[in-house]
Amino acid sequence: MHLIHVYGKKYERGSNWSEPEVLELLQIWSDVPVQTELVTCLRNQHVFNRIASTLRQKGINRTGDQCREKIKKLKLEYKQKTLRSARYYELMERAQSNRSAAASGSTLPLWSGSVANQVIGLAGSETNPNRAGEILEIKTEVMSSDDEAAGPPEMLYEFGPVDEEDEAGAEHKHAGPNTDEHAEMDGEQGNAHVICSPSDCSDQNMTGSSGAGVSPATAPMAMRDGGSHGDQEGVSGSFHQRKRRRVVRGGDGELSSALAGYLSWQQTAEERFLALEEARMRQEARAEERREQQEERRAKQEREHEFRLMSMLTRVLNSARGTEDQSATTSRDMPPVPSSSQTLIPNSAKAVPNMLWGDQTPQNSPYLSRRGNSMLLQQGILREGYNQYHANKHDEISNPHGIINLGTSENKLCFDLLQKRLSRPDMLHIDPAFLQYHDWKGHSFLREEVAKFLSDYCHSPKPLKPENVVVMNGCGSLFSALAATLCDPEDAILIPSPFYGVITEDVGLYSSVILHHVPLYNQLTGSDVRPFQLTVEKLENSLKDAKKEGLNIKALILLNPQNPLGEMYSSEEMTSFLQFAKMHQLHVIIDEIYMLSVFSETDTFRSVLSLDGLPDPQRTHVMWGVSKDFAMAGMRVGVVHSENRDLVQALDQLGAFHGVPGLTQYQMAQLFRDRDWLNGEFLPENRRRLREAHIFLTEELKKLDIPFLHRGAGFFIWADLSKYLKEKTFAEELSVWRCFLKHRVLLSCGQAFSCRSPGWFRIIFTDQQHKLQLGVQRIKNALEELQDSSMLETRATDKRDDGSGTARREDAKTIDECKDQTLKTSSVQTKPDTVHIKAEPVSLADESIVILNGQSGIRSESLDSLIGTLRQQIRSSDWLEKHKPELAAGKDPTQLDVFTDLLEKARK
Template sequence: MDFRGKKYERGSNWSDPEVVELLQLWSDESVQMELESCLRNQHVFNRIAEVLREKGIHRTGDQCREKIKKMKLEYRRIKDNQKTLRGGRTWKFYEVMERVLTNRPSIAYSSLGGSVIAHQVLQGAPGVEGYHLHPQHHPAFGSPPPGAFIFGHPPKLGELMEIKCEEVDSDPCMTPEPPPELMYPIGSGEEPEGDRGLGLELDGTMGDGRGEGQAEASISPSGFSERNMACSSGAGAGGSGGGSGFRGGSSLGSLPRLRKRRRVGRGREPLDEALVRFLSSQRAVEERFLALEECRLQREAEAEQRRAQMEQRRAEMERQHEFRMFSVFTHMVSALRPDLSPPPLSRRGRAREEEEEEEEERGGLYPRPSSDPPRASPYLSSRGNQIRNFETILQEGYAMYHADKHDEDKNPSGIINLGTSENKLCFDLLSKRLTQSDMFQIDPPLLQYPDWKGHSFLREEIARFLTYYCKTPAPLKADNVLVVNGCGSLFSSLAAVLCDPEDGILIPTPFYGVITGDVLLYSSVRLVHVHLDSQMSGSDERPFQLTVEKLEKGLEDAKQEGISVRVMILINPHNPLGEIYTPTEMKEFLEFAKRHELHAIVDEVYMLSVFDESATFHSVLSFNKIPDPQRTHVMWGISKDFAASGLRVGTLYSENKHVIDALGQMAYFHGVPGTTQHQVAHLLHDRDWINQVYLQTNRARLKASRQYITSELNSLNIPYLDRPAGFYIWADFRKFLREETFEEEIALWHQFLNNKVLLSCGKAFECSKPGWFRIIFTDKTYRLQLGMQRLREVLDDRNLDNQLDGLKKLSQSEEKTKPSPSEDKKKPSQSEERRSLGKSEDKKTAVHSGPDHALDCSNDDIVEDTLQSAPCTGGLDSLIGVLRQQIRSSDWLERNTPELFAHENPEVFEVFNKLIERSKE
């Protein structure tokens, strides 16, 4: 194993045999000379580590150096506090360190540049028995001369090889007790580590020797006091004032003095306190780790408990569903047998009925809108009261959603939002891109008042962006671009500068309902609706088709009412229909606006959200010739196409300079922060990321999410518009209404809210027919699944109520047509007449419960399309036959045995047995 990569790992413990091997290598005379000859001696310890690895001791050079340093520290501490050893035991390696540090060899210096020359260099790896292995076995250390010892002269017999691993106690009065980390039993194989980076280096200078063998005590580069022999340049063997110098010849001049490093940390705390502090911090870290581990285990236990609760709830819902289905069957049998009284409810049924009655008394989980007009506030003007009391169905639902928002961990029973058109599928892509370094540049102009139309760099980038993606015939001009905080602000500003109060704006319905408040609250401008119908008529080729004839009729009706229409709004791709208008249709609409001198506001905010490859979007800006360019204004924003509705950036392009200047004055109230403009400019400039990463991934996710919702709608037998753009599906829920009124549609919308799922009803979009809803599919899969499950529960309850109402009406009609016994005897042919009447009533019921009002029970086959799948040709007998056929063809009885049902619902089972016995009679 190679440990050279762990440069800063210094905390490993050393065993006694490892320390002995380290001391044998380090105490060699040649190693000591090389260590004293240079200030940076890390390479020496690296070679010592390599030799140790040859012996099977895996240590790094840093670890070897730190171990020697700790041992020298301990030796110095004991030596400074104990001048004379007395009886007892002290540190076990004290004698070895004493012998090595007090007998260090002298060194000689070269006169060329002041470089230090060691007598011998560590060149090879020692063997197991000695230090004279051939260098070819150790290529990392070079090639010494044949027969030379690798670490200089061979050690004297019994000098280093007799290192004893024992402790000799010293006088407790002279030597303070070492910390417990340094006291361990002999042969334990463990030794605690000291503190890192103590910086115990002493300052000292080389002194001139007086006589051979005499030298001042100096400080070694390792930071410890030891003897250093002075060196001179005399030519003879015993020059005056000479020390034991190098006798290589007279060419060597006087040697420069070696400057030693000053010891740092002379006033620092003792080693004991440092070790205590280190151990305390280590203990705190361990306690923190244990606390985090306990927290993780607790969270896992809570998650497991939530999963168990969800499983229990699912099982309870399945049991309730089976109970409802059996209740349907019993009610049907009782309705078909008028002589039988309705069976008593079980305990669960009675509890459910009581809860429904209490809910009706309270007005439901959410308060219904009151018919009484709200009181005016004396603190507001009439317009202020109008703004305060203005509330649409969309705002009501959005407020309820924010008050009880679904959260998988904190609020799993909260409201699932399938009503707000917001893309939640690409947060991972946007967060990764918006947190890159180029997004966080803040220049002084970004923190100052900008041009209210938008910073020039952003307007230029938007012009290039629209030129590329709208496929304009010529580059767009940045001076014709306006930037404000969202498309809602654009609608408000355009209504203010293009219309007078009480003027009208022509708009086809259904449309995005928030536009009503956008143009009304600021400017008191009203919308003139051009109603589109789901039923095709005349030259229509598809439901809700917009034509010039319908626009002409809407404009004529507005003139008859005395409304001055100044503007027309077109949404392409359409919200909520998902319609994409062809270039031919858009040119016809713009020609209509030109004939009547109407401004045309074209909202293209979903232009990049077309997920079907077979569909193609054509922007108005791509036309070679716009019919009236001075009255045509194109809107776009990043809220939809870039899934960034929170950044609030909307743009307008118009060739009319007067309109841009007027909007620039209004933009003072709707400005975008400079930092946000910087981010959006960089986002739109990154064309490679948009084309290769974002758009491809976004379209694929849109398509997959929409496919899931459409499959659910197909299983529920709910019609919908199949359109290739947007975040929504326009679905037909009319068959679940008790009667086709907007009051019933609002009641169904509230029932969805009571079951914690938010949709947008057709009334909020001014749809001409009740029963249409917009379903948003741009959300995470688990939220879509939970939302559709809650929606299905509401529809099942609605189906049950509608079915019971139909059976009740059928029973009443049978009672009216049933002849008396006397009439039966006098006129036997009346039975034929009764069958024909029953047949006609069955046909009426089948029409009522047909494709628009059919009961859908796709989860259970027992009553699947009971009243619409088979014609009722024989009156009540035929209906009973259909029920029996459904029972035989279904596996419901296999999954719900009589024994199981008798155990779960004993009272209902008794009633069922009585009904069976009576039917046999």
């Protein structure tokens, strides 16, 4: 039997299918007759042609190829569970059940129409004794691509003997180069000789694609790729191909077995094809993701370019009018406000402080890991403020208009005492051991002196042992090392808030340990007797909340005296906290770095080490350092005492990364030994100066009617400035913080310490008297500006309400409302364990000194240099053309002359 098959036209990709069209297609395709015919026929293109014809009768113009490709796509999505509609799933499941029923309900393939009848007749011809020795030959007419759309080709059935020589010649003519790969069976045994190409027989290969990639050798039937069968005939564009099949009369079992084997192979091919399609879709998804990332980076670069242009323009404008503004500086040390005739960008300084946009905003680096980029982008408010101060420090001679730092907790009152003591000859001794590697826990002579020092000044009931002491380069390193040794990544530590904000970075950057806050409030609740009071009940509630969130709490951090509150815990309170930790098997890390900075004559500090017995000594670890009490923040020496020998040994392994230089260790040991200098000179004088500075600042705050916590320890005052907030939000608190910085005085806002109530600020008083006075004056100036802007906002709002008759709530800028707003108020996003600043555009203030990239006082740069840089930026962007400034109503048009001149110079 010869079966001649001809390819139809190539695969066509149709337009997108609508949902009603897909439903109609699935309804027809999933019917039992269609599924039965698809399961049992060798060539199913005519089935999809009839489906397309049925769709055309319903007004859906689709071809058979388009129907087949859509069904394949739907089958793939059904397998991947990505179908868009539940109705699709129902129809696909219906088709699957109908296909299974068709496969199991018949051993012989059931073709529709005349094809089915002829094949059934072929199977029944075995019973005709007169035709027993004859060979059945089936030929398929050559069909062009145009004919294919009309339906299946007609079958011609011829009975009679076939000349073996003629048949061999024909076979040689049409078989192609791989004829030897044909699996031919012995016709005398009643088996069939089958020649069939998988690319001709499988429905997916009928589309012209590469198919499922299954080798014909794996098929149960004897098959091979016939290559280019037959001759090419017909009109241009038609592709003719022939397929031959020889069947020796045999029983029903042989034909059924061959067809069942072919169907099994076809299923394998389909599964392989679906796997390849799935892989292709995954590759496309990854490529699309890469394209989106590239587009996002491009958009980000464009935004940054625009910000740089605005920064350069602002600097040029301020430099252009710098001479006149500088001469107008008042004795109040407040930046002057230019007259309206000088205003290019409308004045909104009194309403919204200037945003600190910089040229070098941290970005994700392609050279760093995810953890490295996390460190790069870590920008807390305390660090940002310190960077601004460090770039523009106040100096009476070289930079009198620099920033006064009342935000960083440093003791600057005792430099004369330290300079005199550190210059003595006994501090200049150099031993060879100081220049060599040492015990990473610290030199033995230093740890011995630390043990004696803590035993005396902490009033320990028994001498502390040197082997329980570890020395590292600062308490920040100690926090990091303790978090790494006591916690696993993603574990959590309880800490009462507000607290010193840098601890978040100390425990998180290296160790990926998070802080779970125990919120304290200024309002009294429950058994509280003072604001921001910590109780065991609050610890218990926070621990329960952490467990509900799925956090694994491993430790508790306590600061005593507390930073920023200045609170000191009594022995009874501390004992209750330690018992709570023991009950829940929590480590307790107690930071007592301000223990010798208690200046109140009525308050008494009690160290944890002074307790007669610790509830859980193996989980109690006490920290201290020389940064605060010895006014040596730059020496970087911190110590921890723990009776847990395993912890000490683990910290010893990290000491190589946090070691203290040998010369520094020697000098610290000398200071600890010199009790005459400590008790007779340094500590008493330090407390006296702390007390005087504290009295000065508290009196000034009382004059300004600013509430504050009156505590007798530490370097700071926790003050409530919430009455200067236009609304009780952290975004408004950040605006107030930036207003202080604009007046060149640095404070620390409450959100830097994770305070839950907006408006609280930490003010440092441990600076020289003249700097403290100047800082207070600048604070007053900033508060007056904030108060004036609040009054202007109230008047403007009242005026609008009276004029319109409706109460509108709008953001007040100043009396001169700007039309083209270039920046908007900055906002803050806070998380339970850290504070992140989300910078949004804010209104540019018309002020003589605009703070950009952490620097003010930029008039030192020449105007020509700034214009040259701006010209380069303008040439690479048309941003200025698109964002030409507009004047407020009633303004003199000549105010745009400066901008016009700059733009013309840039074009030259």
